[in-house]
Amino acid sequence: MKAIERIIAAAAFAAAFCFAGAAQTYKLKAPIADRPALLTSAGQSADVEMVKVLMNRIKVPYTMNAQIKAGEFKASGAKSIVVAIGGSSKGLGAAGVSSDVELARIKAVIAEAKKAGCRIIGLHIGGEARRGQLSDVFIRDIVPLCDYVIVVSEGNKDGLITQLCQKANIPLDSVDKISAVSGPLAKAFK
Amino acid sequence: MKRVLLLVTSLVLCLSFAAAQSLPADLYTRGAAGKKGVVATAKPDSAQVGIDILKKGGNAVDAAVAIGFAQGVLEPNANGLGGGGFMIIKLANMKQAVVIDFREVAPAAATADMYKFGPDGKMLGAIKPDGSTFAYGATYVGGLASGVPGDVAGLLYALEHYGSRKLSRAQVMQPAIDWCMKVPVTANLAGSIKDNYDRFKLFPAAEKLYLKDGLPYEVGDVIQNPDLQRTLKIIQAKGAKGFYEGEIAQKIAAEIQAEGGIITVEDLKNYKVQERKPATGTYRGYTILSTPPASSGGTHVVELLNIMENYDLAALGPNTTKALHYWAEAMKLVYADRAKYMADTAFVKVPVQGLTSKEYAKERLALISDDKILTMPPEGDPWKYDSGNTTSFSVMDSQGNMVACTKSINYFFGSGVIIPGTGIVMNNHMDDFVPKPGSANSIEPGKRPLSSMSPTLVLDSKGRSFMTLGAAGGMRIITAVAQVISNVIDQKMPIEDAISAPRITAWPGDIYAEGRIPAMSVDGLTKMGHKVQIQDLYYPSQGVCQGCVYDWNTRTLYGGGDPRRDGQAKAY
Numbered sequence: 001m002k003a004i005e006r007i008i009a010a011a012a013f014a015a016a017f018c019f020a021g022a023a024q025t026y027k028l029k030a031p032i033a034d035r036p037a038l039l040t041s042a043g044q045s046a047d048v049e050m051v052k053v054l055m056n057r058i059k060v061p062y063t064m065n066a067q068i069k070a071g072e073f074k075a076s077g078a079k080s081i082v083v084a085i086g087g088s089s090k091g092l093g094a095a096g097v098s099s100d101v102e103l104a105r106i107k108a109v110i111a112e113a114k115k116a117g118c119r120i121i122g123l124h125i126g127g128e129a130r131r132g133q134l135s136d137v138f139i140r141d142i143v144p145l146c147d148y149v150i151v152v153s154e155g156n157k158d159g160l161i162t163q164l165c166q167k168a169n170i171p172l173d174s175v176d177k178i179s180a181v182s183g184p185l186a187k188a189f190k
Numbered sequence: 191m192k193r194v195l196l197l198v199t200s201l202v203l204c205l206s207f208a209a210a211q212s213l214p215a216d217l218y219t220r221g222a223a224g225k226k227g228v229v230a231t232a233k234p235d236s237a238q239v240g241i242d243i244l245k246k247g248g249n250a251v252d253a254a255v256a257i258g259f260a261q262g263v264l265e266p267n268a269n270g271l272g273g274g275g276f277m278i279i280k281l282a283n284m285k286q287a288v289v290i291d292f293r294e295v296a297p298a299a300a301t302a303d304m305y306k307f308g309p310d311g312k313m314l315g316a317i318k319p320d321g322s323t324f325a326y327g328a329t330y331v332g333g334l335a336s337g338v339p340g341d342v343a344g345l346l347y348a349l350e351h352y353g354s355r356k357l358s359r360a361q362v363m364q365p366a367i368d369w370c371m372k373v374p375v376t377a378n379l380a381g382s383i384k385d386n387y388d389r390f391k392l393f394p395a396a397e398k399l400y401l402k403d404g405l406p407y408e409v410g411d412v413i414q415n416p417d418l419q420r421t422l423k424i425i426q427a428k429g430a431k432g433f434y435e436g437e438i439a440q441k442i443a444a445e446i447q448a449e450g451g452i453i454t455v456e457d458l459k460n461y462k463v464q465e466r467k468p469a470t471g472t473y474r475g476y477t478i479l480s481t482p483p484a485s486s487g488g489t490h491v492v493e494l495l496n497i498m499e500n501y502d503l504a505a506l507g508p509n510t511t512k513a514l515h516y517w518a519e520a521m522k523l524v525y526a527d528r529a530k531y532m533a534d535t536a537f538v539k540v541p542v543q544g545l546t547s548k549e550y551a552k553e554r555l556a557l558i559s560d561d562k563i564l565t566m567p568p569e570g571d572p573w574k575y576d577s578g579n580t581t582s583f584s585v586m587d588s589q590g591n592m593v594a595c596t597k598s599i600n601y602f603f604g605s606g607v608i609i610p611g612t613g614i615v616m617n618n619h620m621d622d623f624v625p626k627p628g629s630a631n632s633i634e635p636g637k638r639p640l641s642s643m644s645p646t647l648v649l650d651s652k653g654r655s656f657m658t659l660g661a662a663g664g665m666r667i668i669t670a671v672a673q674v675i676s677n678v679i680d681q682k683m684p685i686e687d688a689i690s691a692p693r694i695t696a697w698p699g700d701i702y703a704e705g706r707i708p709a710m711s712v713d714g715l716t717k718m719g720h721k722v723q724i725q726d727l728y729y730p731s732q733g734v735c736q737g738c739v740y741d742w743n744t745r746t747l748y749g750g751g752d753p754r755r756d757g758q759a760k761a762y
Contacts, residue, residue, distance in 0.1 A: 046384070046385075046387040046388040047384075049387060049388060049391060050384075050387060050405055050406065053403075053404040053405055054405075056404075090388075091388075094325065094326075126384060127380070127381065127384065128377070128381070129377075129380070129381030129382075129384055129385065130384070132726075154377075154409075177408050178405050178406065178408060179402075179403075179405055179408070
């Protein structure tokens with residue numbers, strides 16, 4: 001093979017790798033989360049309210065506290081966490097916290113839950129509109145802490161969430177619409 | 191060497207793949223060309239409405255009014271019957287252009303100190319009759335955020351006074367009525383609905399209309415708005431009185447007051463459109479006709495162009511370090527003037543003549559250094575955080591008739607209040623006032639809040655219709671319109687390219703640059719001392735322009751739709 005052909009082949013392989021990396025998902029094979037759940041937010045976007053609708057639809061008992069702090073998890077009685085991942089400057093402003101404080105909060109809560117043997121289900125359902133610098137901060141830090149992630153595909157066009165899940169060996173389900181999240185979310189619970 | 195080539199190729203491919211994810215849909219099909227008529231609007235469907243009206247024998251105003259009503263249905267997050275705006279018209283048989291000012295006004299019971307603040311300085315929420323308050327500031331959410339809407343009065347005034355009279359109000363409004371039951375949810379609208387999900391949950395009428403079983407409508411869905419259809423039919427039958435008096439007016443007043451506001455049926459009945467002369471200027475031999483106060487837009491578009499006219503922008507090239515530096519410095523000065531002087535001229539004396547004069551531009555120019563950046567006084571700019579998620583559209587035909595219109599309900603989905611049974615989304619344009627006494631733009635009863643809307647017409651050196659354009663995007667409207675004009679006149683870009691080209695905006699502090707601004711230029715600006723914030727490749731809030739141009743040499747009309755949102759031009 002001539003040198004230039006090798007280069008072209010390698011470039012094509014690299015492109016294929018990029019495509020493949022973006023498309024591949026590891027699906028959840030069996031339920032992982034115990035009931036009841038705690039529903040909270042990572043980033044204070046309105047997505048947590050949408051997840052609340054989904055939780056009602058799948059009839060999994062839960063309590064919701066978008067701003068729960070470390071130390072409060074045990075008292076909640078929850079046996080798993082569902083976290084709506086998405087940053088909102090409006091939401092953070094309303095909560096009176098900076099993104100750093102919010103990130104520290106949710107990380108501490110997840111750590112406490114994991115210590116208690118609880119599973120973490122991460123959802124990113126805001127779509128492309130919810131992606132941006134602020135949201136990506138939460139996505140990069142919180143997705144790797146999850147035991148299972150469900151994403152609305154439009155919000156994962158660049159494959160970031162796929163890459164994060166692959167790297168941490170986290171099962172990931174991708175759906176096309178928010179309303180379709182119910183299916184995999186319900187199946188995640190024992 | 192081979193390894194380097196391999197790595198570079200791989201990197202380029204991967205980056206291309208990544209970059210491709212951020213590009214707007216239909217990027218290369220937003221423009222249009224034709225011989226008889228052209229429209230450019232923020233939605234493909236409303237563009238088609240405009241073309242259909244022109245084909246039926248309507249003039250540019252008929253088309254603009256039809257688009258205006260249709261746009262309110264198709265882009266309900268950005269404009270509608272509950273809002274207001276400005277339209278500039280120059281028909282071929284008119285010696286002078288006119289501006290139709292249908293901006294909202296403060297209700298009669300409004301006062302300069304009507305908004306209250308907590309000990310932390312944050313604005314408090316409006317208080318409802320039951321004593322409960324909103325968690326959001328009163329100029330943002332709830333009944334107290336709304337000015338008396340002018341949308342219906344303005345559109346029908348334009349039709350009555352400048353329409354062709356070949357088409358009736360019924361014919362002009364019918365397309366909007368038809369679209370009410372099949373509003374397509376685009377990515378743009380879906381994103382806006384998601385972003386406002388928390389506010390929809392505050393108002394049952396909003397929840398009912400814009401959520402599907404409690405979740406946001408998503409791309410590909412269709413929204414039906416039978417209440418809005420009924421409201422439009424009432425207006426179609428009764429004219430402006432159908433909105434400003436009777437059942438609709440009573441419903442508006444009742445709901446606004448139920449949500450903590452002060453608009454009354456008398457306020458609605460007393461709403462008046464103002465017809466004004468445009469703010470005018472020249473730029474390299476072209477005549478600029480734009481929107482005067484109560485919009486700051488036109489005056490400052492002219493001022494900005496007056497300053498920039500002193501630079502050889504063609505030689506500097508688009509988006510080079512030097513060109514961007516001069517634009518940024520000029521923008522800072524223009525915004526400083528806006529903050530100091532601008533208000534509703536019915537209440538405040540505004541030096542429009544001075545601000546639009548070449549002499550004043552020379553004074554401002556003298557403050558701009560070739561190699562140092564301006565450090566502005568640290569005075570607060572209360573309008574820095576204005577929203578103005580607006581819509582704009584342009585119409586031109588081969589006779590030289592031109593209309594540009596920009597209208598809005600301010601923030602996407604306005605105040606969140608939807609009048610039950612009517613489909614009307616109320617504006618929150620009271621947010622465009624300075625909410626405390628002591629400013630030129632403080633609140634007074636009947637006063638129009640300062641706007642940045644800048645629907646603009648450009649005549650060529652022979653006084654012929656050359657360009658119409660306008661933009662959405664709050665204060666960034668001013669800088670967007672000026673840059674597009676320069677792109678066409680200085681850089682000789684076709685209108686679609688001129689609109690699509692990356693833009694900046696700057697006010698004291700930072701330069702906000704779209705991601706496609708050349709990296710070398712960003713580096714150059716940074717080395718000069720500018721702080722440059724990089725935004726999306728096609729930033730949906732960087733001023734979203736729709737415009738048309740007439741090439742008299744080829745007798746061809748061109749339209750450009752902005753890919754930053756759903757902009758589309760159509761022609762025939």
